[in-house]
Amino acid sequence: MSIPAGWQIDIGLEIHAQLNTQSKIFSGASTRFGQSANSQACAIDLGMPGVLPSVNAEVFVKAVQFGLSIGALINQESRFDRKNYFYPDLPKGYQITQMDHPIVLGGKITIETLDGTEKMIRVTRAHLEEDAGKSIHDFKPGYTGIDLNRAGTPLLEIVSEPDIKNAAEAVAYAKAIHQLLTYLEVCDGNMAEGSLRFDANISVRRQDAETLGTRSEIKNLNSFRFLEQAIHFETERQISVLEAGGTLVQDTRLFDPDRHETRSMRSKETATDYRYFPEPDLLPVMLTAEFIENIQAQLPELPGERAQRYQTAHELSASDAALLSQDRRLGDYFDQVLTSSSNAKSAANWVRGDLLSKLNEHDLSITACPISPKNLGEMIQLIDQGVISGKIAKEVFAALWSQQTESASDYVQKNQLEQVSDASAIEPLIDALIAENPKQAADLRAGKDKLMGFFVGKVMQATQGKANPKQVNDLIRKKLSEP
Amino acid sequence: MNLDFATLTDLQKALRNRAVSATELTQHYLTRIDALDPTLNSFISVQAEAALAAAGRADERFAQGDTRPLTGIPIAQKDIFCLQGQKTTAGSKMLSQFIAPYTATCSEKLAHAGAITLGKTNMDEFAMGSSNENSYFGAVHNPWDPQLIPGGSSGGSAAAVAAGLCAASTGTDTGGSIRQPAAMCGLTGLKPTYGRISRWGMIAFASSLDQAGPMARTAQDAAILLEHMAGHDPRDSTSLNEPVPRFSEGLDNSIRGLRIGVCREFFTEGLDPAVERSIREALAVYESLGATLVDISLPHTPYSVSAYYVIAPAECSANLARFDGIRYGYRCSDPENLQDLYQRSRGEGFGEEVKKRILVGTFALSAGYFDAFYARAQKIRRRIKEDFVNAFEHVDVIAGPTAPTPAFPLGEKASNPVEMYLQDIYTISASLAGVPAMSIPAGLANGLPVGLQLIGNYLQEGPLLQAAHQFQQATHWHSLTPPEAL
Numbered sequence: 001m002s003i004p005a006g007w008q009i010d011i012g013l014e015i016h017a018q019l020n021t022q023s024k025i026f027s028g029a030s031t032r033f034g035q036s037a038n039s040q041a042c043a044i045d046l047g048m049p050g051v052l053p054s055v056n057a058e059v060f061v062k063a064v065q066f067g068l069s070i071g072a073l074i075n076q077e078s079r080f081d082r083k084n085y086f087y088p089d090l091p092k093g094y095q096i097t098q099m100d101h102p103i104v105l106g107g108k109i110t111i112e113t114l115d116g117t118e119k120m121i122r123v124t125r126a127h128l129e130e131d132a133g134k135s136i137h138d139f140k141p142g143y144t145g146i147d148l149n150r151a152g153t154p155l156l157e158i159v160s161e162p163d164i165k166n167a168a169e170a171v172a173y174a175k176a177i178h179q180l181l182t183y184l185e186v187c188d189g190n191m192a193e194g195s196l197r198f199d200a201n202i203s204v205r206r207q208d209a210e211t212l213g214t215r216s217e218i219k220n221l222n223s224f225r226f227l228e229q230a231i232h233f234e235t236e237r238q239i240s241v242l243e244a245g246g247t248l249v250q251d252t253r254l255f256d257p258d259r260h261e262t263r264s265m266r267s268k269e270t271a272t273d274y275r276y277f278p279e280p281d282l283l284p285v286m287l288t289a290e291f292i293e294n295i296q297a298q299l300p301e302l303p304g305e306r307a308q309r310y311q312t313a314h315e316l317s318a319s320d321a322a323l324l325s326q327d328r329r330l331g332d333y334f335d336q337v338l339t340s341s342s343n344a345k346s347a348a349n350w351v352r353g354d355l356l357s358k359l360n361e362h363d364l365s366i367t368a369c370p371i372s373p374k375n376l377g378e379m380i381q382l383i384d385q386g387v388i389s390g391k392i393a394k395e396v397f398a399a400l401w402s403q404q405t406e407s408a409s410d411y412v413q414k415n416q417l418e419q420v421s422d423a424s425a426i427e428p429l430i431d432a433l434i435a436e437n438p439k440q441a442a443d444l445r446a447g448k449d450k451l452m453g454f455f456v457g458k459v460m461q462a463t464q465g466k467a468n469p470k471q472v473n474d475l476i477r478k479k480l481s482e483p
Numbered sequence: 484m485n486l487d488f489a490t491l492t493d494l495q496k497a498l499r500n501r502a503v504s505a506t507e508l509t510q511h512y513l514t515r516i517d518a519l520d521p522t523l524n525s526f527i528s529v530q531a532e533a534a535l536a537a538a539g540r541a542d543e544r545f546a547q548g549d550t551r552p553l554t555g556i557p558i559a560q561k562d563i564f565c566l567q568g569q570k571t572t573a574g575s576k577m578l579s580q581f582i583a584p585y586t587a588t589c590s591e592k593l594a595h596a597g598a599i600t601l602g603k604t605n606m607d608e609f610a611m612g613s614s615n616e617n618s619y620f621g622a623v624h625n626p627w628d629p630q631l632i633p634g635g636s637s638g639g640s641a642a643a644v645a646a647g648l649c650a651a652s653t654g655t656d657t658g659g660s661i662r663q664p665a666a667m668c669g670l671t672g673l674k675p676t677y678g679r680i681s682r683w684g685m686i687a688f689a690s691s692l693d694q695a696g697p698m699a700r701t702a703q704d705a706a707i708l709l710e711h712m713a714g715h716d717p718r719d720s721t722s723l724n725e726p727v728p729r730f731s732e733g734l735d736n737s738i739r740g741l742r743i744g745v746c747r748e749f750f751t752e753g754l755d756p757a758v759e760r761s762i763r764e765a766l767a768v769y770e771s772l773g774a775t776l777v778d779i780s781l782p783h784t785p786y787s788v789s790a791y792y793v794i795a796p797a798e799c800s801a802n803l804a805r806f807d808g809i810r811y812g813y814r815c816s817d818p819e820n821l822q823d824l825y826q827r828s829r830g831e832g833f834g835e836e837v838k839k840r841i842l843v844g845t846f847a848l849s850a851g852y853f854d855a856f857y858a859r860a861q862k863i864r865r866r867i868k869e870d871f872v873n874a875f876e877h878v879d880v881i882a883g884p885t886a887p888t889p890a891f892p893l894g895e896k897a898s899n900p901v902e903m904y905l906q907d908i909y910t911i912s913a914s915l916a917g918v919p920a921m922s923i924p925a926g927l928a929n930g931l932p933v934g935l936q937l938i939g940n941y942l943q944e945g946p947l948l949q950a951a952h953q954f955q956q957a958t959h960w961h962s963l964t965p966p967e968a969l
Contacts, residue, residue, distance in 0.1 A: 043584060043585055046810055046811075047805040047810070048583075048584070048585075048805075049565070049573065049578065049583075049687075049805070049806075050564075050565045050583070050585075050587060050682075050683070050684045050685055050686045050687065051585075051683070051684070052683055052718060052719050052720065053720070054718060054719075054720050055720070084801055084804060084848070086804065086807060086825055088807075088809050088821065091805060091809075091810065092801075092805045093803075093805050094801050094804055146809065146810075273849055273850045275800075275801075275848035275849060275850075275853075276848075277797060277798075277801070277848050277853070277857060280689075280690035280691035280721075280798055281687075281690050281720065281721065282721075283721055
């Protein structure tokens with residue numbers, strides 16, 4: 001959808017990312033997804049009387065990793081607040097969140113816009129909070145079920161400035177956040193399980209207007225597609241209201257993907273007063289400079305830096321570099337392949353090609369890859385050294401994949417797959433072939449180069465593929481040019 | 484040995500010498516509870532069987548010589564402490580059927596030290612009150628005169644000890660709820676430094692103020708109990724990671740040279756002249772023991788009640804939001820929809836005082852009012868803390884009355900919230916500052932106990948208890964028991 005002439009759109013996203021800690025943010029209960037209802041909710045998650053929260057320190061590590069990765073300021077004094085509202089899946093009647101002292105302040109995310117240029121989206125803040133449970137409406141007629149397994153799952157809410165100007169940029173930004181969070185391994189990024197959810201603040205204004213228009217907040221979009229669609233439908237709605245001479249009210253809306261519309265849940269006037277105040281059950285947490293420096297020191301090379309290195313140090317193409325950098329473990333694998341093979345281009349081809357297609361075929365992640373990077377590197381090295389041919393390499397690769405062998409060199413040795421590079425072993429074969437096929441030999445000598453394939457093929461056949469094709473080629477020419 | 488009003492310390496000796504068995508002692512108290520509690524209403528529940536079973540185990544320990552410091556000592560616990568598998572009501576209809584699935588840390592520690600829980604004591608609903616008239620389970624009567632209130636909110640815990648129904652008890656203090664009933668029932672009650680005793684398993688009223696503490700006959704008894712209630716608890720982030728001194732050791736040291744601050748703001752016009760007389764006499768006793776009285780000012784004291792009645796209700800408005808009729812606790816019958824379920828469950832489940840404070844707190848936190856109320860109250864709170872920090876540069880302990888009056892008749896102030904709230908005028912500032920404070924018997928006014936409040940510096944419960952113990956060595960007020968009517 002293109003934006004109607006004369007209008008511009010301003011979008012700010014609030015992204016709720018579940019941090020992938022083992023236990024919840026304020027209790028020791030497991031965060032595992034998909035368990036039977038209320039089996040992962042302890043007394044603290046249930047909001048029983050007399051229980052108290054205590055913070056899972058792991059959330060600070062993960063939030064700080066994210067903050068440092070986007071160049072944000074880390075708030076060393078982390079405080080929590082209570083956000084008060086009644087809802088059956090909010091057991092305490094308040095959510096513990098960070099209102100006045102978010103752990104992450106500022107920062108930037110780079111995205112690629114529609115015209116292929118780079119653009120910075122400013123992050124306002126990111127703060128820690130607890131997830132609510134789930135209401136399962138009409139789980140039996142007239143009843144709503146409450147599942148509190150999700151209650152207390154740690155969330156990092158990442159709030160952007162309204163720097164996003166269209167749906168494509170919103171999706172690019174959301175995907176960049178998704179990639180970064182999963183790359184840092186602070187969030188599993190599983191959209192289907194709700195690990196990442198978006199709220200979009202959308203407003204429109206005339207092209208020449210200097211201030212932002214009246215915004216609507218579209219809540220709880222749980223896929224990139226819904227995010228994109230919701231922005232389309234909402235901007236269309238707002239523009240049509242304004243073009244018809246109407247006015248907009250600031251409100252909170254729900255996106256209905258089936259009916260392709262957003263519906264108002266509540267207006268600003270009827271908005272809940274959350275009555276924020278400092279959480280008295282938790283003391284402020286002071287993050288030392290040393291704690292932050294340690295995280296900074298242990299921060300992995302980020303995707304952008306990694307792609308840059310692949311292009312400059314290893315002369316990979318931009319697309320190879322980007323592909324190998326998007327997933328941290330894939331990049332790590334690739335880096336390890338490079339420790340035993342110096343041919344980065346060939347390594348990139350093998351990883352991108354044979355390896356990824358095998359992994360996809362078996363629905364495996366790179367960390368579950370049956371071929372160790374060392375073995376793959378060694379195999380590539382064998383090709384480079386002329387020990388095996390590319391053709392034999394396919395066979396070695398298959399053997400490594402099915403784990404029939406300890407290493408590429410073992411397999412090559414055991415099956416005597418070394419290329420026959422000894423001219424004295426090949427020359428008699430060529431002599432015999434020339435003798436057996438005098439017409440073809442004459443034609444080739446006369447310039448019918450197509451026949452070279454015939455001779456090379458015969459030699460390869462005779463050596464069961466172990467001859468070095470280039471060497472065979474050279475030897476045939478040498479033989480034919482002999483008087 | 485007369486067991487009725489024996490101190491915990493004497494009972495420890497008697498049990499160790501096998502002068503009395505834990506079973507006999509437990510049975511003795513259970514019999515007294517049966518006889519007297521219909522009048523006093525100090526217990527919400529009595530666990531006779533469990534207590535006798537525990538006493539049997541205690542006697543086995545004595546037989547085997549494998550005892551712990553409190554083995555065989557029967558105590559009562561305020562019904563705000565969760566005890567696993569037992570009804571824990573907080574004095575509310577909302578939790579009248581609530582069975583706690585876990586045990587409060589401080590109750591666990593007491594049990595670990597060998598104490599036997601006889602039952603759970605009555606209290607103002609969710610610890611909100613100064614007279615114990617706000618309990619769903621009915622008012623508690625003062626053993627000194629059943630027509631009078633025992634003080635609140637730990638009124639049941641106070642009445643039970645004062646009437647000789649247990650050796651000691653646990654209470655909680657948010658703005659005076661241990662000290663004021665201790666004063667009115669002639670007991671020694673201690674509110675330790677905020678964070679000294681874990682709040683885990685203690686049903687919250689106002690999280691930043693709530694603090695558990697012992698209620699006993701003597702400072703020595705309180706010191707022993709505190710040793711077994713205090714300590715860092717990783718389950719309570721606000722609990723202090725500080726070593727727990729042996730409070731009961733060093734009580735006998737002289738207090739010669741102790742500097743006692745006499746705060747002029749504690750002797751104001753609302754103070755009953757008979758109470759003031761007792762307090763002045765108590766201060767003279769201290770002088771005779773070699774202490775120096777220093778005239779001091781805690782200038783922000785007059786604002787403490789106002790600040791408290793913003794902060795405590797604000798916190799309670801959130802703390803009590805969990806009682807929504809959804810997961811546990813009282814639920815109204817036949818709700819029409821979610822709104823109705825919330826409104827009637829909470830409307831029917833909470834008492835008037837609780838509802839009043841939730842409303843006040845909700846208002847104080849509302850958009851547009853937050854700065855005028857909550858933020859300002861927090862500013863006053865900081866000033867009050869500074870007052871104490873400054874004062875403790877010049878004095879070791881601050882002394883004054885615990886409450887402006889002795890116990891008053893049931894119903895007298897029930898309809899006058901402001902007068903009721905002024906009951907805590909002397910106790911609230913120590914709560915807001917988080918410093919330890921205690922009340923000890925210091926005389927009689929019109930035949931009723933008067934409490935002397937002693938306030939100490941942060942973590943200085945030791946010197947506080949020592950000052951209290953030395954006073955009790957020189958006076959007999961703590962050994963007075965209610966008149967024979969009982």
